[in-house]
Amino acid sequence: MSRRGLVSLTTRRQVRRNGGDLARAATQRLEAQHDWYARLTAQERSWVGLVAQAGIANFIQWLDGEESADTRTTFGAAPRELTRTISLAQTLELARSVVEVVEEHVEELAKPADVTDLRIAVLRYSREIAFGAAQVYAHAAEQRGAWDARLESLVIDAVMRGEVDESIRTRAAALGWGDVTDLVVLVGDSPRSSDDDDPALAVGQVHRTAQRLDLPVLAGVQGARLVAVVGSVQDPAATAAGFAECFADGDLVHGPLVTDLTEGAVSAHAAVAGHLAAPGWPTRPRPVAADDLLGERAIAGDDLARATLVEQVQLPLEEHPSLLDTARTHLESPGLEATARTLIVHVNTVRYRLGRISEVIGYDLTVTHEAFTVRVALTLGAILEDPSNIAG
Structure with missing residues (x-):
C-alpha cells in the first residue's frame, strides 16, 4: 500500500496547512531539550532550524507520495559544514524531535479515522529519515576522508622537501596539527x-x-x-x-x-x-x-652527516690533543696494549683516555660500530684539514 493510500486527502491537506507551526514547534523543542543546540553559534542554529523546517516539509511530500520526497534532502537544507559541527547522534536527535512534534499533534491533524494510519506513517518516516541521516553522514565522511587524504599527502610532501611555510601550517591545522x-x-x-x-x-x-x-x-x-x-x-x-x-x-x-x-x-x-x-x-x-647511522650516511654522500660528524667528533677532540692522538692511534691498533706501546704510556692511561673520549664526544671506541663512526669522522676531519683540499 502506498503512503498516499494510508492517509486520506483531507488529513494530508491539514498536515500541509499546519507545516509552518510544526516547524516552529520542532525548533522550540530543540532549544528546550538539547544542551548541544544552545552551544551552537547563531549561524549554526539557523542551519539546524533549516533542517527542522525541511524535515517537516519533506514529511509532507513523503506523506503525499511525491517521487521527489527523499529523506536525504532534509539534510541538504544546511551547508555541508553542518556535518562537522554536530555529530550523527545529534542529527538523529534533531530528526527525532521533528518526528515527535508531528506525533504529538496527530490527533489535531488527522480525521478520527486517520489517526492510526497517520501514526503509522510517522513511525515509517522516522525510520526512513534515520537512514537518510546515516547516508548523508557516510557520504560526508567519504568526501572528507578523500579531501583529508589529499591534504595529508600535501603536508607530507612539504615536510619531506623542507618547504613548510605558513600555507602548509594552515593546511596542517585543518588536519588537527595546529x-x-x-x-x-x-x-x-x-x-x-x-x-x-x-x-x-x-x-x-x-x-x-x-x-x-x-x-x-x-x-x-x-x-x-x-x-x-x-x-x-x-x-x-x-x-x-x-x-x-x-x-x-x-x-x-x-x-x-x-x-x-x-x-x-x-x-x-x-x-x-x-x-x-x-x-x-x-x-x-x-x-x-x-x-646512529652517521658514519654510513657520510660514506653514502650525506653532506649533513659529514658536517655533523666533524662537528661532534673532530672539532671537540682537537681541543684535547692527547685524546685526539689516542683516538687515532687506538683505531689503528689491535688492542689496548698495542695502543699503550705506540703512545709509550701505561695501559691504564689508555683506558682513562678512552673513557674521557667517550665523555667528550659520546662515542665508545671499545664498541665496534661506534669506533667505526669515529674513524669515519676523523677521516673526514683529516681530509678537510689537508690544505690541498681547500678550494682556492
Missing part, C-alpha cells in the same frame, strides 16, 4: 598488499596504530617508502617500535626529535638518508636511529 609539537619522522618500506598495493591501506594502518597509541600522525606513501610524521613524542625509539608493524620487513629508520613541522625537514632528511645507508651496518637494529 598545536602539535615534538615530532619525529619514520621512514621504512611500504607493505605490499593484494589490492594492487593501494597506498591508502598502508596509511590507514598507520592511523589505526596512532589512534591506539594516542599520538597524532601524518602518513603517506612515496614510491616504495612509507613515511610517518608522529607528534607528541617523548621517546623516538619507543615510538618507532610502536609503529613497526605498519611497515614492511626491512629497515625502519627514525629521524631525530624536532620541535614542530617547521623543523620537520631535519628529521625527514636524516630518516631518508639513514634508510638509504642502513645496509652499510650489517648488525643494525630495527628500528634504528638515523643519528
Whole structure:
C-alpha cells in the first residue's frame, strides 16, 4: 500500500496547512531539550532550524507520495559544514524531535479515522529519515576522508622537501596539527598488499596504530617508502617500535626529535638518508636511529652527516690533543696494549683516555660500530684539514 493510500486527502491537506507551526514547534523543542543546540553559534542554529523546517516539509511530500520526497534532502537544507559541527547522534536527535512534534499533534491533524494510519506513517518516516541521516553522514565522511587524504599527502610532501611555510601550517591545522609539537619522522618500506598495493591501506594502518597509541600522525606513501610524521613524542625509539608493524620487513629508520613541522625537514632528511645507508651496518637494529647511522650516511654522500660528524667528533677532540692522538692511534691498533706501546704510556692511561673520549664526544671506541663512526669522522676531519683540499 502506498503512503498516499494510508492517509486520506483531507488529513494530508491539514498536515500541509499546519507545516509552518510544526516547524516552529520542532525548533522550540530543540532549544528546550538539547544542551548541544544552545552551544551552537547563531549561524549554526539557523542551519539546524533549516533542517527542522525541511524535515517537516519533506514529511509532507513523503506523506503525499511525491517521487521527489527523499529523506536525504532534509539534510541538504544546511551547508555541508553542518556535518562537522554536530555529530550523527545529534542529527538523529534533531530528526527525532521533528518526528515527535508531528506525533504529538496527530490527533489535531488527522480525521478520527486517520489517526492510526497517520501514526503509522510517522513511525515509517522516522525510520526512513534515520537512514537518510546515516547516508548523508557516510557520504560526508567519504568526501572528507578523500579531501583529508589529499591534504595529508600535501603536508607530507612539504615536510619531506623542507618547504613548510605558513600555507602548509594552515593546511596542517585543518588536519588537527595546529598545536602539535615534538615530532619525529619514520621512514621504512611500504607493505605490499593484494589490492594492487593501494597506498591508502598502508596509511590507514598507520592511523589505526596512532589512534591506539594516542599520538597524532601524518602518513603517506612515496614510491616504495612509507613515511610517518608522529607528534607528541617523548621517546623516538619507543615510538618507532610502536609503529613497526605498519611497515614492511626491512629497515625502519627514525629521524631525530624536532620541535614542530617547521623543523620537520631535519628529521625527514636524516630518516631518508639513514634508510638509504642502513645496509652499510650489517648488525643494525630495527628500528634504528638515523643519528646512529652517521658514519654510513657520510660514506653514502650525506653532506649533513659529514658536517655533523666533524662537528661532534673532530672539532671537540682537537681541543684535547692527547685524546685526539689516542683516538687515532687506538683505531689503528689491535688492542689496548698495542695502543699503550705506540703512545709509550701505561695501559691504564689508555683506558682513562678512552673513557674521557667517550665523555667528550659520546662515542665508545671499545664498541665496534661506534669506533667505526669515529674513524669515519676523523677521516673526514683529516681530509678537510689537508690544505690541498681547500678550494682556492
